[in-house]
Amino acid sequence: MKDKRKAMLDRLAELLKGTEPERLRSVLAKDATIIFRVSESDKASMAETATALGLTVTDYLTRLHLFAVEVLAKGRNGGKRE
Numbered sequence: 001m002k003d004k005r006k007a008m009l010d011r012l013a014e015l016l017k018g019t020e021p022e023r024l025r026s027v028l029a030k031d032a033t034i035i036f037r038v039s040e041s042d043k044a045s046m047a048e049t050a051t052a053l054g055l056t057v058t059d060y061l062t063r064l065h066l067f068a069v070e071v072l073a074k075g076r077n078g079g080k081r082e
Helices: 004-015 021-028 040-052 057-077
Strands: none
Touching: 004 057
């Protein structure tokens, strides 16, 4: 698992290379709230999965979003990020 985590962190570092510090701060700041409704079982499942991955539910859902953005961008651009 450590090798996989290192690979993920290396990938993240590569993606963030050259990003302005102000932009990083704005991206990393968690000062907005999203409220959405799910069933109790879905909520429990999300929390269980997040915990198993060593993440908060917020981090888990945020990473899912970023993953979806990357996958969808690859589909539109033949594998090239916009």
